[in-house]
Amino acid sequence: xxxxxxxxxxxxxxxxxxxxxxxxxxxxxxxxxxxxxxxxxxxxxxxxxxxxxxxxxxxxxxxxxxxxxxxxxxxxxxxxxxxxxxxxxxxxxxxxxxxxxxxxxx
Amino acid sequence: xxxxxxxxxxxxxxxxxxxxxxxxxxxxxxxxxxxxxxxxxxxxxxxxxxxxxxxxxxxxxxxxxxxxxxxxxxxxxxxxxxxxxxxxxxxxxxxxxxxxxxxxxxxxxxxxxxxxxxxxxxxxxxxxxxxxxxxxxxxxxxxxxxxxxxxxxxxxxxxxxxxxxxxxxxxxxxxxxxxxxxxxxxxxxxxxxxxxxxxxxxxxxxxxxxxxxxxxxxxxxxxxxxxxxxxxxxxxxxxxxxxxxxxxxxxxxxxxxxxxxxxxxxxxxxxxxxxxxxxxxxxxxxxxxxxxxxxxxxxxxxxxxxxxxxxxxxxxxxxxxxxxxxxxxxxxxxxxxxxxxxxxxxxxxxxxxxxxxxxxxxxxxxxxxxxxxxxxxxxxxxxxxxxxxxxxxxxxxxxxxxxxxxxxxxxxxxxxxxxxxxxxxxxxx
Numbered sequence: 001x002x003x004x005x006x007x008x009x010x011x012x013x014x015x016x017x018x019x020x021x022x023x024x025x026x027x028x029x030x031x032x033x034x035x036x037x038x039x040x041x042x043x044x045x046x047x048x049x050x051x052x053x054x055x056x057x058x059x060x061x062x063x064x065x066x067x068x069x070x071x072x073x074x075x076x077x078x079x080x081x082x083x084x085x086x087x088x089x090x091x092x093x094x095x096x097x098x099x100x101x102x103x104x105x106x
Numbered sequence: 107x108x109x110x111x112x113x114x115x116x117x118x119x120x121x122x123x124x125x126x127x128x129x130x131x132x133x134x135x136x137x138x139x140x141x142x143x144x145x146x147x148x149x150x151x152x153x154x155x156x157x158x159x160x161x162x163x164x165x166x167x168x169x170x171x172x173x174x175x176x177x178x179x180x181x182x183x184x185x186x187x188x189x190x191x192x193x194x195x196x197x198x199x200x201x202x203x204x205x206x207x208x209x210x211x212x213x214x215x216x217x218x219x220x221x222x223x224x225x226x227x228x229x230x231x232x233x234x235x236x237x238x239x240x241x242x243x244x245x246x247x248x249x250x251x252x253x254x255x256x257x258x259x260x261x262x263x264x265x266x267x268x269x270x271x272x273x274x275x276x277x278x279x280x281x282x283x284x285x286x287x288x289x290x291x292x293x294x295x296x297x298x299x300x301x302x303x304x305x306x307x308x309x310x311x312x313x314x315x316x317x318x319x320x321x322x323x324x325x326x327x328x329x330x331x332x333x334x335x336x337x338x339x340x341x342x343x344x345x346x347x348x349x350x351x352x353x354x355x356x357x358x359x360x361x362x363x364x365x366x367x368x369x370x371x372x373x374x375x376x377x378x379x380x381x382x383x384x385x386x387x388x389x390x391x392x393x394x395x396x397x398x399x400x401x402x403x404x405x406x407x408x409x410x411x412x413x414x415x416x417x418x419x420x421x422x423x424x425x426x427x428x429x430x431x432x433x434x435x436x437x438x439x440x441x442x443x444x445x446x447x448x449x450x451x452x453x454x455x456x457x458x459x460x461x462x463x464x465x466x467x468x469x470x471x472x473x474x475x476x477x478x479x480x481x482x483x484x485x486x487x488x489x490x491x492x493x494x495x496x497x498x499x500x501x502x503x504x505x506x507x508x509x510x511x512x513x514x515x516x517x518x519x520x521x522x523x524x525x526x527x528x529x530x531x532x533x534x535x
Contacts, residue, residue, distance in 0.1 A: 031467035051530040052523030088487025088501030
Protein backbone atom coordinates (compact mmCIF):
# COMPACT_ATOMS: atom_id res chain seq x y z
CA UNK A 1 0.00 0.00 0.00
CA UNK A 2 2.84 2.37 0.81
CA UNK A 3 4.89 1.75 -2.31
CA UNK A 4 2.37 2.89 -4.91
CA UNK A 5 1.59 6.03 -2.89
CA UNK A 6 5.21 7.04 -2.61
CA UNK A 7 5.52 6.30 -6.33
CA UNK A 8 2.74 8.76 -7.01
CA UNK A 9 4.37 11.30 -4.71
CA UNK A 10 7.65 10.97 -6.59
CA UNK A 11 5.79 11.39 -9.85
CA UNK A 12 3.98 14.50 -8.61
CA UNK A 13 7.20 16.01 -7.30
CA UNK A 14 8.85 15.30 -10.62
CA UNK A 15 6.04 17.01 -12.49
CA UNK A 16 6.15 20.02 -10.18
CA UNK A 17 9.89 20.32 -10.71
CA UNK A 18 9.38 20.13 -14.46
CA UNK A 19 6.63 22.75 -14.30
CA UNK A 20 8.79 25.02 -12.19
CA UNK A 21 11.65 24.69 -14.66
CA UNK A 22 9.49 25.85 -17.55
CA UNK A 23 7.59 29.08 -16.96
CA UNK A 24 5.29 28.88 -19.94
CA UNK A 25 2.16 26.71 -19.94
CA UNK A 26 2.69 23.01 -20.51
CA UNK A 27 2.82 22.19 -24.21
CA UNK A 28 4.00 18.75 -25.26
CA UNK A 29 7.06 19.93 -27.18
CA UNK A 30 9.32 22.93 -27.27
CA UNK A 31 8.95 24.74 -30.58
CA UNK A 32 11.62 24.07 -33.18
CA UNK A 33 14.44 26.68 -32.77
CA UNK A 34 14.80 27.23 -36.51
CA UNK A 35 11.07 28.00 -36.83
CA UNK A 36 11.25 30.31 -33.82
CA UNK A 37 14.09 32.24 -35.45
CA UNK A 38 12.18 32.35 -38.75
CA UNK A 39 9.21 33.93 -36.92
CA UNK A 40 11.52 36.66 -35.57
CA UNK A 41 12.66 37.43 -39.15
CA UNK A 42 9.15 38.67 -40.05
CA UNK A 43 9.83 41.87 -38.07
CA UNK A 44 13.58 41.83 -37.36
CA UNK A 45 14.50 41.21 -41.00
CA UNK A 46 16.09 38.42 -42.99
CA UNK A 47 19.08 37.11 -41.01
CA UNK A 48 18.28 39.75 -38.44
CA UNK A 49 19.15 42.68 -40.74
CA UNK A 50 16.23 45.00 -40.09
CA UNK A 51 15.29 47.45 -42.85
CA UNK A 52 13.23 49.56 -40.43
CA UNK A 53 13.40 51.05 -36.93
CA UNK A 54 12.74 47.59 -35.47
CA UNK A 55 16.14 46.60 -34.03
CA UNK A 56 18.45 44.29 -35.99
CA UNK A 57 19.49 41.07 -34.26
CA UNK A 58 22.48 40.01 -36.33
CA UNK A 59 25.82 39.92 -34.60
CA UNK A 60 24.32 39.61 -31.11
CA UNK A 61 25.49 36.87 -28.78
CA UNK A 62 23.13 34.13 -27.66
CA UNK A 63 23.55 35.29 -24.05
CA UNK A 64 22.54 38.85 -24.85
CA UNK A 65 19.48 37.81 -26.89
CA UNK A 66 18.32 35.39 -24.18
CA UNK A 67 18.86 38.04 -21.49
CA UNK A 68 16.81 40.59 -23.49
CA UNK A 69 13.98 38.10 -23.98
CA UNK A 70 13.92 37.22 -20.26
CA UNK A 71 13.88 40.93 -19.40
CA UNK A 72 10.88 41.52 -21.68
CA UNK A 73 9.11 38.42 -20.40
CA UNK A 74 9.46 39.51 -16.78
CA UNK A 75 8.49 43.12 -17.65
CA UNK A 76 11.87 44.24 -16.31
CA UNK A 77 12.64 45.80 -19.69
CA UNK A 78 9.92 48.10 -21.02
CA UNK A 79 8.68 47.36 -24.55
CA UNK A 80 5.72 47.91 -26.84
CA UNK A 81 5.18 44.35 -28.09
CA UNK A 82 8.17 42.21 -27.03
CA UNK A 83 6.83 41.65 -23.51
CA UNK A 84 3.57 40.28 -24.94
CA UNK A 85 5.52 38.05 -27.33
CA UNK A 86 8.18 36.75 -24.91
CA UNK A 87 5.54 35.59 -22.41
CA UNK A 88 4.58 32.89 -24.91
CA UNK A 89 7.86 30.97 -24.64
CA UNK A 90 9.61 28.70 -22.14
CA UNK A 91 13.15 29.15 -20.84
CA UNK A 92 14.29 26.30 -23.06
CA UNK A 93 12.75 27.98 -26.11
CA UNK A 94 14.31 31.34 -25.26
CA UNK A 95 17.74 29.73 -24.96
CA UNK A 96 17.34 27.71 -28.15
CA UNK A 97 16.10 30.60 -30.29
CA UNK A 98 18.89 32.82 -28.96
CA UNK A 99 21.45 30.17 -29.90
CA UNK A 100 19.90 29.64 -33.35
CA UNK A 101 19.96 33.39 -34.09
CA UNK A 102 23.52 33.87 -32.82
CA UNK A 103 24.75 30.85 -34.80
CA UNK A 104 22.94 31.45 -38.09
CA UNK A 105 22.40 35.21 -38.44
CA UNK A 106 25.72 36.83 -39.17
CA UNK B 107 41.47 0.14 -37.35
CA UNK B 108 37.78 0.06 -36.77
CA UNK B 109 35.56 2.74 -35.35
CA UNK B 110 31.89 3.31 -34.95
CA UNK B 111 30.17 5.04 -37.82
CA UNK B 112 29.68 8.66 -36.85
CA UNK B 113 26.33 10.32 -37.47
CA UNK B 114 27.89 12.41 -40.26
CA UNK B 115 29.31 9.31 -41.95
CA UNK B 116 25.96 7.63 -41.68
CA UNK B 117 24.15 10.59 -43.24
CA UNK B 118 26.70 10.73 -46.06
CA UNK B 119 26.37 7.03 -46.65
CA UNK B 120 22.59 7.13 -46.53
CA UNK B 121 22.37 10.07 -48.93
CA UNK B 122 24.88 8.36 -51.24
CA UNK B 123 22.71 5.28 -51.30
CA UNK B 124 19.60 7.35 -51.90
CA UNK B 125 21.41 9.14 -54.73
CA UNK B 126 22.35 5.83 -56.34
CA UNK B 127 18.81 4.60 -56.08
CA UNK B 128 17.40 7.81 -57.56
CA UNK B 129 19.94 7.70 -60.40
CA UNK B 130 18.93 4.15 -61.17
CA UNK B 131 15.31 5.26 -61.08
CA UNK B 132 15.64 8.06 -63.60
CA UNK B 133 17.66 6.42 -66.29
CA UNK B 134 20.09 8.54 -68.25
CA UNK B 135 19.44 12.04 -66.93
CA UNK B 136 22.60 11.88 -64.80
CA UNK B 137 20.99 13.90 -61.99
CA UNK B 138 18.57 12.74 -59.31
CA UNK B 139 15.08 14.03 -60.03
CA UNK B 140 14.44 17.30 -58.18
CA UNK B 141 11.50 17.34 -55.84
CA UNK B 142 8.84 19.78 -57.08
CA UNK B 143 6.86 22.15 -54.92
CA UNK B 144 4.17 24.33 -56.49
CA UNK B 145 2.71 27.32 -54.65
CA UNK B 146 -0.65 28.76 -55.68
CA UNK B 147 -0.99 32.45 -54.80
CA UNK B 148 1.72 35.06 -54.30
CA UNK B 149 0.38 37.01 -51.32
CA UNK B 150 1.92 37.17 -47.83
CA UNK B 151 1.50 33.42 -47.30
CA UNK B 152 2.32 32.04 -50.74
CA UNK B 153 5.30 34.29 -51.50
CA UNK B 154 6.83 33.58 -48.07
CA UNK B 155 6.38 29.82 -48.54
CA UNK B 156 7.97 29.84 -52.02
CA UNK B 157 10.99 31.72 -50.71
CA UNK B 158 11.46 29.60 -47.58
CA UNK B 159 11.22 26.24 -49.34
CA UNK B 160 14.13 27.44 -51.51
CA UNK B 161 16.06 28.82 -48.53
CA UNK B 162 15.62 25.61 -46.55
CA UNK B 163 16.47 23.30 -49.45
CA UNK B 164 17.88 24.83 -52.64
CA UNK B 165 17.64 21.37 -54.20
CA UNK B 166 13.86 21.64 -54.46
CA UNK B 167 12.33 23.15 -57.61
CA UNK B 168 9.69 25.71 -56.63
CA UNK B 169 7.07 27.17 -58.96
CA UNK B 170 4.86 30.04 -57.83
CA UNK B 171 1.62 30.57 -59.75
CA UNK B 172 0.22 34.08 -59.30
CA UNK B 173 -2.03 35.89 -61.80
CA UNK B 174 -0.71 39.42 -61.13
CA UNK B 175 2.74 40.75 -61.89
CA UNK B 176 2.13 43.41 -59.29
CA UNK B 177 0.79 42.54 -55.86
CA UNK B 178 -0.86 45.34 -53.88
CA UNK B 179 -0.85 44.71 -50.14
CA UNK B 180 -4.02 44.96 -48.08
CA UNK B 181 -1.96 46.06 -45.06
CA UNK B 182 -1.59 49.86 -45.22
CA UNK B 183 -4.32 50.17 -47.89
CA UNK B 184 -6.55 52.08 -45.46
CA UNK B 185 -3.86 54.78 -45.57
CA UNK B 186 -4.57 55.12 -49.32
CA UNK B 187 -8.24 55.80 -48.53
CA UNK B 188 -7.14 58.59 -46.19
CA UNK B 189 -4.79 60.07 -48.79
CA UNK B 190 -1.75 59.27 -46.62
CA UNK B 191 -0.22 56.81 -49.11
CA UNK B 192 -0.44 56.19 -52.85
CA UNK B 193 -1.48 52.79 -54.15
CA UNK B 194 1.92 52.46 -55.85
CA UNK B 195 3.57 52.64 -52.42
CA UNK B 196 1.94 49.27 -51.64
CA UNK B 197 2.90 47.47 -54.86
CA UNK B 198 5.26 44.49 -54.66
CA UNK B 199 6.67 42.38 -57.47
CA UNK B 200 8.25 38.95 -57.85
CA UNK B 201 11.67 39.82 -59.29
CA UNK B 202 13.67 39.02 -56.15
CA UNK B 203 11.84 35.73 -55.70
CA UNK B 204 12.77 34.65 -59.20
CA UNK B 205 16.19 36.31 -59.64
CA UNK B 206 17.68 35.86 -56.20
CA UNK B 207 15.88 32.77 -54.92
CA UNK B 208 15.39 30.82 -58.14
CA UNK B 209 11.62 30.52 -57.79
CA UNK B 210 9.97 29.84 -61.14
CA UNK B 211 7.26 32.53 -61.13
CA UNK B 212 4.40 31.83 -63.54
CA UNK B 213 1.83 34.58 -64.06
CA UNK B 214 -1.29 32.57 -64.76
CA UNK B 215 -4.47 31.42 -63.04
CA UNK B 216 -4.97 27.87 -61.78
CA UNK B 217 -7.93 26.32 -63.58
CA UNK B 218 -8.03 23.02 -61.67
CA UNK B 219 -6.13 20.86 -59.20
CA UNK B 220 -6.02 17.08 -59.41
CA UNK B 221 -4.91 15.77 -55.99
CA UNK B 222 -4.82 12.13 -57.16
CA UNK B 223 -2.51 12.82 -60.09
CA UNK B 224 -0.64 15.49 -58.11
CA UNK B 225 -0.95 18.00 -60.90
CA UNK B 226 -2.65 21.26 -61.68
CA UNK B 227 -3.84 22.82 -64.90
CA UNK B 228 -3.37 26.49 -65.65
CA UNK B 229 -5.89 28.68 -67.44
CA UNK B 230 -3.25 29.12 -70.17
CA UNK B 231 -3.41 25.35 -70.78
CA UNK B 232 -0.13 24.20 -69.21
CA UNK B 233 -0.03 21.40 -66.66
CA UNK B 234 2.26 21.44 -63.63
CA UNK B 235 3.16 18.30 -61.69
CA UNK B 236 4.03 18.55 -57.99
CA UNK B 237 5.30 16.43 -55.13
CA UNK B 238 3.87 18.89 -52.62
CA UNK B 239 1.42 21.71 -53.26
CA UNK B 240 0.87 24.86 -51.20
CA UNK B 241 -2.47 26.57 -51.72
CA UNK B 242 -2.66 30.19 -50.58
CA UNK B 243 -5.53 31.82 -52.49
CA UNK B 244 -6.71 34.24 -49.79
CA UNK B 245 -10.37 35.11 -49.49
CA UNK B 246 -13.41 35.28 -51.70
CA UNK B 247 -16.81 36.83 -50.99
CA UNK B 248 -20.07 35.03 -50.27
CA UNK B 249 -21.96 36.96 -52.89
CA UNK B 250 -25.31 35.28 -52.26
CA UNK B 251 -25.21 36.25 -48.57
CA UNK B 252 -26.46 39.74 -49.48
CA UNK B 253 -29.51 40.13 -51.67
CA UNK B 254 -28.92 41.76 -55.08
CA UNK B 255 -25.14 41.90 -54.54
CA UNK B 256 -23.33 41.44 -57.87
CA UNK B 257 -20.36 42.77 -59.87
CA UNK B 258 -22.19 46.03 -60.61
CA UNK B 259 -22.76 46.52 -56.87
CA UNK B 260 -19.05 46.11 -56.22
CA UNK B 261 -18.46 49.04 -58.60
CA UNK B 262 -21.03 51.29 -56.86
CA UNK B 263 -20.24 50.12 -53.32
CA UNK B 264 -16.64 48.86 -53.46
CA UNK B 265 -15.45 46.39 -50.82
CA UNK B 266 -11.80 47.43 -51.23
CA UNK B 267 -11.02 44.29 -49.21
CA UNK B 268 -8.60 43.08 -51.86
CA UNK B 269 -6.30 46.03 -52.36
CA UNK B 270 -5.90 47.53 -55.81
CA UNK B 271 -8.40 49.08 -58.21
CA UNK B 272 -11.24 49.02 -55.69
CA UNK B 273 -9.10 50.83 -53.14
CA UNK B 274 -8.47 53.58 -55.70
CA UNK B 275 -12.17 53.66 -56.63
CA UNK B 276 -13.25 54.04 -53.01
CA UNK B 277 -10.66 56.79 -52.48
CA UNK B 278 -12.06 58.68 -55.52
CA UNK B 279 -15.59 58.34 -54.19
CA UNK B 280 -14.51 59.72 -50.81
CA UNK B 281 -12.70 62.59 -52.51
CA UNK B 282 -15.76 63.40 -54.64
CA UNK B 283 -18.11 63.33 -51.65
CA UNK B 284 -19.53 66.67 -50.45
CA UNK B 285 -18.70 67.93 -47.00
CA UNK B 286 -21.53 66.83 -44.72
CA UNK B 287 -22.01 63.51 -46.53
CA UNK B 288 -22.48 60.13 -44.89
CA UNK B 289 -20.00 57.28 -45.41
CA UNK B 290 -21.25 53.79 -44.50
CA UNK B 291 -18.96 50.85 -43.79
CA UNK B 292 -20.78 47.52 -43.73
CA UNK B 293 -18.53 45.26 -41.61
CA UNK B 294 -18.66 41.49 -42.14
CA UNK B 295 -19.36 38.67 -39.69
CA UNK B 296 -16.45 36.64 -38.27
CA UNK B 297 -14.32 35.06 -39.69
CA UNK B 298 -12.95 37.52 -42.21
CA UNK B 299 -9.64 38.92 -43.41
CA UNK B 300 -7.96 41.42 -41.06
CA UNK B 301 -10.21 41.55 -37.95
CA UNK B 302 -9.37 45.18 -36.94
CA UNK B 303 -9.43 46.37 -40.60
CA UNK B 304 -12.94 47.88 -40.77
CA UNK B 305 -12.28 49.91 -37.61
CA UNK B 306 -8.89 51.14 -38.76
CA UNK B 307 -10.66 52.10 -42.00
CA UNK B 308 -13.31 54.09 -40.11
CA UNK B 309 -10.52 55.79 -38.12
CA UNK B 310 -8.39 56.82 -41.08
CA UNK B 311 -11.34 57.99 -43.17
CA UNK B 312 -12.42 60.03 -40.13
CA UNK B 313 -8.91 61.51 -40.08
CA UNK B 314 -9.35 62.51 -43.73
CA UNK B 315 -12.85 63.93 -43.12
CA UNK B 316 -11.69 65.87 -40.08
CA UNK B 317 -9.19 67.75 -42.24
CA UNK B 318 -11.01 67.87 -45.60
CA UNK B 319 -14.78 67.55 -44.90
CA UNK B 320 -15.33 68.12 -41.18
CA UNK B 321 -19.14 68.04 -41.28
CA UNK B 322 -19.16 64.48 -42.68
CA UNK B 323 -20.11 61.39 -40.69
CA UNK B 324 -19.28 57.69 -40.68
CA UNK B 325 -21.76 54.94 -39.87
CA UNK B 326 -20.48 51.41 -39.26
CA UNK B 327 -23.21 48.81 -39.76
CA UNK B 328 -21.79 45.68 -38.18
CA UNK B 329 -22.75 42.00 -38.45
CA UNK B 330 -21.10 41.48 -35.03
CA UNK B 331 -21.80 42.52 -31.46
CA UNK B 332 -18.18 43.29 -30.70
CA UNK B 333 -14.97 43.89 -32.58
CA UNK B 334 -11.23 43.52 -31.90
CA UNK B 335 -9.53 46.17 -29.75
CA UNK B 336 -12.97 47.76 -29.38
CA UNK B 337 -12.23 49.77 -26.23
CA UNK B 338 -8.97 51.05 -27.71
CA UNK B 339 -10.61 52.14 -30.96
CA UNK B 340 -13.55 53.75 -29.15
CA UNK B 341 -11.17 55.67 -26.85
CA UNK B 342 -9.33 56.91 -29.93
CA UNK B 343 -12.53 57.92 -31.72
CA UNK B 344 -13.74 59.82 -28.64
CA UNK B 345 -10.52 61.77 -28.30
CA UNK B 346 -9.81 62.44 -31.99
CA UNK B 347 -13.12 62.24 -33.86
CA UNK B 348 -15.84 63.05 -31.31
CA UNK B 349 -19.32 62.70 -32.81
CA UNK B 350 -18.07 61.57 -36.23
CA UNK B 351 -18.23 57.76 -36.00
CA UNK B 352 -21.34 55.80 -35.06
CA UNK B 353 -21.19 52.02 -34.63
CA UNK B 354 -24.36 49.90 -34.91
CA UNK B 355 -23.88 46.31 -33.66
CA UNK B 356 -25.72 43.20 -34.85
CA UNK B 357 -28.12 43.29 -31.90
CA UNK B 358 -29.22 46.81 -32.89
CA UNK B 359 -29.95 45.79 -36.47
CA UNK B 360 -26.42 46.35 -37.78
CA UNK B 361 -26.31 43.45 -40.25
CA UNK B 362 -26.76 44.43 -43.90
CA UNK B 363 -28.78 41.83 -45.83
CA UNK B 364 -29.75 43.63 -49.04
CA UNK B 365 -28.38 46.32 -51.33
CA UNK B 366 -30.02 48.84 -53.65
CA UNK B 367 -27.04 50.19 -55.57
CA UNK B 368 -29.10 52.55 -57.75
CA UNK B 369 -30.41 54.31 -54.66
CA UNK B 370 -27.06 54.11 -52.81
CA UNK B 371 -28.94 52.33 -50.06
CA UNK B 372 -28.30 49.25 -47.96
CA UNK B 373 -31.04 47.46 -46.05
CA UNK B 374 -30.39 45.88 -42.66
CA UNK B 375 -31.90 42.68 -41.32
CA UNK B 376 -35.15 44.18 -39.98
CA UNK B 377 -35.82 46.19 -43.14
CA UNK B 378 -34.30 49.54 -42.17
CA UNK B 379 -32.93 51.39 -45.24
CA UNK B 380 -29.66 53.34 -44.88
CA UNK B 381 -28.87 55.81 -47.64
CA UNK B 382 -25.40 57.31 -47.91
CA UNK B 383 -23.12 59.32 -50.18
CA UNK B 384 -20.44 56.61 -50.22
CA UNK B 385 -20.88 52.99 -49.18
CA UNK B 386 -18.08 50.51 -48.48
CA UNK B 387 -19.79 47.14 -48.46
CA UNK B 388 -17.47 44.42 -47.12
CA UNK B 389 -19.37 41.17 -47.77
CA UNK B 390 -19.18 37.97 -45.70
CA UNK B 391 -16.21 35.83 -46.73
CA UNK B 392 -14.99 32.32 -47.55
CA UNK B 393 -11.82 30.65 -48.84
CA UNK B 394 -10.60 31.63 -52.32
CA UNK B 395 -12.27 29.99 -55.32
CA UNK B 396 -9.50 27.54 -56.24
CA UNK B 397 -9.56 26.07 -52.71
CA UNK B 398 -13.31 25.51 -53.01
CA UNK B 399 -13.06 24.09 -56.54
CA UNK B 400 -10.32 21.68 -55.40
CA UNK B 401 -12.54 20.39 -52.60
CA UNK B 402 -10.21 21.70 -49.87
CA UNK B 403 -12.99 23.37 -47.85
CA UNK B 404 -15.38 21.86 -45.33
CA UNK B 405 -18.90 23.01 -44.45
CA UNK B 406 -17.53 26.27 -42.99
CA UNK B 407 -16.28 27.42 -46.39
CA UNK B 408 -12.67 27.41 -45.12
CA UNK B 409 -9.89 24.80 -45.38
CA UNK B 410 -9.26 22.49 -42.41
CA UNK B 411 -5.55 21.85 -41.77
CA UNK B 412 -3.29 19.77 -39.54
CA UNK B 413 -2.13 22.20 -36.84
CA UNK B 414 1.34 20.62 -36.82
CA UNK B 415 2.11 21.18 -40.52
CA UNK B 416 -0.69 23.17 -42.24
CA UNK B 417 -1.32 20.11 -44.44
CA UNK B 418 -4.92 19.82 -45.58
CA UNK B 419 -6.86 17.21 -43.62
CA UNK B 420 -8.92 16.58 -46.77
CA UNK B 421 -6.20 16.09 -49.40
CA UNK B 422 -2.78 14.81 -48.30
CA UNK B 423 0.32 16.48 -49.76
CA UNK B 424 -1.58 19.74 -50.23
CA UNK B 425 -0.87 22.45 -47.65
CA UNK B 426 -3.22 25.39 -47.13
CA UNK B 427 -1.91 28.59 -45.57
CA UNK B 428 -3.06 32.16 -45.03
CA UNK B 429 -6.59 33.54 -44.94
CA UNK B 430 -8.13 30.47 -46.65
CA UNK B 431 -7.04 28.13 -43.84
CA UNK B 432 -9.10 27.17 -40.85
CA UNK B 433 -6.27 27.79 -38.40
CA UNK B 434 -7.97 27.60 -35.00
CA UNK B 435 -7.45 30.72 -32.92
CA UNK B 436 -5.30 32.50 -35.51
CA UNK B 437 -6.70 35.67 -37.08
CA UNK B 438 -6.72 36.01 -40.86
CA UNK B 439 -3.88 38.42 -41.44
CA UNK B 440 -0.55 38.97 -43.15
CA UNK B 441 1.73 38.05 -40.25
CA UNK B 442 -0.27 34.93 -39.40
CA UNK B 443 0.03 33.85 -43.05
CA UNK B 444 3.77 34.58 -42.94
CA UNK B 445 4.35 32.26 -39.96
CA UNK B 446 2.04 29.55 -41.34
CA UNK B 447 4.07 29.68 -44.57
CA UNK B 448 7.28 29.03 -42.62
CA UNK B 449 5.72 26.09 -40.76
CA UNK B 450 4.45 24.61 -44.04
CA UNK B 451 7.78 25.19 -45.83
CA UNK B 452 9.77 23.39 -43.12
CA UNK B 453 7.17 20.59 -42.89
CA UNK B 454 7.42 20.03 -46.67
CA UNK B 455 11.22 20.13 -46.73
CA UNK B 456 11.32 17.63 -43.85
CA UNK B 457 8.69 15.37 -45.43
CA UNK B 458 10.51 15.29 -48.77
CA UNK B 459 13.77 14.44 -46.99
CA UNK B 460 12.09 11.73 -44.94
CA UNK B 461 12.65 13.61 -41.68
CA UNK B 462 10.19 13.83 -38.79
CA UNK B 463 8.11 17.03 -38.60
CA UNK B 464 9.42 19.89 -36.44
CA UNK B 465 7.34 21.22 -33.52
CA UNK B 466 5.67 24.34 -34.94
CA UNK B 467 5.26 27.82 -33.54
CA UNK B 468 2.89 30.47 -34.83
CA UNK B 469 2.71 34.18 -34.22
CA UNK B 470 0.45 37.02 -35.18
CA UNK B 471 1.44 40.65 -34.98
CA UNK B 472 -1.00 43.22 -36.24
CA UNK B 473 -0.90 47.02 -36.17
CA UNK B 474 -3.74 49.46 -36.75
CA UNK B 475 -3.67 53.23 -37.05
CA UNK B 476 -6.33 55.38 -35.43
CA UNK B 477 -4.45 58.39 -36.87
CA UNK B 478 -1.02 58.74 -38.51
CA UNK B 479 0.53 59.31 -35.07
CA UNK B 480 -1.79 57.02 -33.08
CA UNK B 481 -1.08 53.30 -33.41
CA UNK B 482 -2.47 50.17 -31.76
CA UNK B 483 -1.12 46.65 -31.82
CA UNK B 484 -2.43 43.20 -31.08
CA UNK B 485 -0.12 40.23 -30.64
CA UNK B 486 -0.81 36.54 -30.26
CA UNK B 487 1.47 33.55 -29.74
CA UNK B 488 0.02 30.20 -30.81
CA UNK B 489 0.75 26.51 -30.34
CA UNK B 490 -0.36 23.43 -32.17
CA UNK B 491 -2.31 21.04 -29.96
CA UNK B 492 -4.40 17.98 -30.77
CA UNK B 493 -7.40 20.31 -30.35
CA UNK B 494 -6.06 22.66 -33.03
CA UNK B 495 -4.04 25.86 -33.00
CA UNK B 496 -4.59 27.61 -29.68
CA UNK B 497 -3.52 30.94 -28.24
CA UNK B 498 -0.89 30.65 -25.46
CA UNK B 499 -2.51 31.75 -22.19
CA UNK B 500 -0.77 34.68 -20.51
CA UNK B 501 0.96 35.83 -23.68
CA UNK B 502 -0.10 38.26 -26.40
CA UNK B 503 -2.92 40.77 -26.15
CA UNK B 504 -3.59 44.31 -27.26
CA UNK B 505 -1.87 47.62 -26.48
CA UNK B 506 -2.61 48.83 -22.94
CA UNK B 507 -5.87 50.76 -22.61
CA UNK B 508 -4.17 53.42 -20.51
CA UNK B 509 -1.52 54.39 -23.01
CA UNK B 510 -0.15 57.92 -23.19
CA UNK B 511 0.16 59.81 -26.51
CA UNK B 512 3.89 58.97 -26.54
CA UNK B 513 3.15 55.24 -26.59
CA UNK B 514 0.49 55.64 -29.31
CA UNK B 515 2.95 57.66 -31.43
CA UNK B 516 5.65 55.04 -30.89
CA UNK B 517 3.29 52.24 -31.97
CA UNK B 518 2.34 54.25 -35.07
CA UNK B 519 6.02 54.40 -36.02
CA UNK B 520 6.32 50.67 -35.37
CA UNK B 521 3.27 50.09 -37.60
CA UNK B 522 5.20 51.68 -40.46
CA UNK B 523 8.30 49.65 -39.54
CA UNK B 524 6.27 46.44 -39.38
CA UNK B 525 5.11 47.08 -42.95
CA UNK B 526 8.61 47.86 -44.18
CA UNK B 527 10.06 44.79 -42.47
CA UNK B 528 7.54 42.17 -43.55
CA UNK B 529 7.32 43.35 -47.16
CA UNK B 530 11.13 43.51 -47.30
CA UNK B 531 11.44 39.99 -45.89
CA UNK B 532 9.03 38.56 -48.45
CA UNK B 533 9.54 40.54 -51.66
CA UNK B 534 12.76 42.55 -51.42
CA UNK B 535 15.49 40.41 -49.90
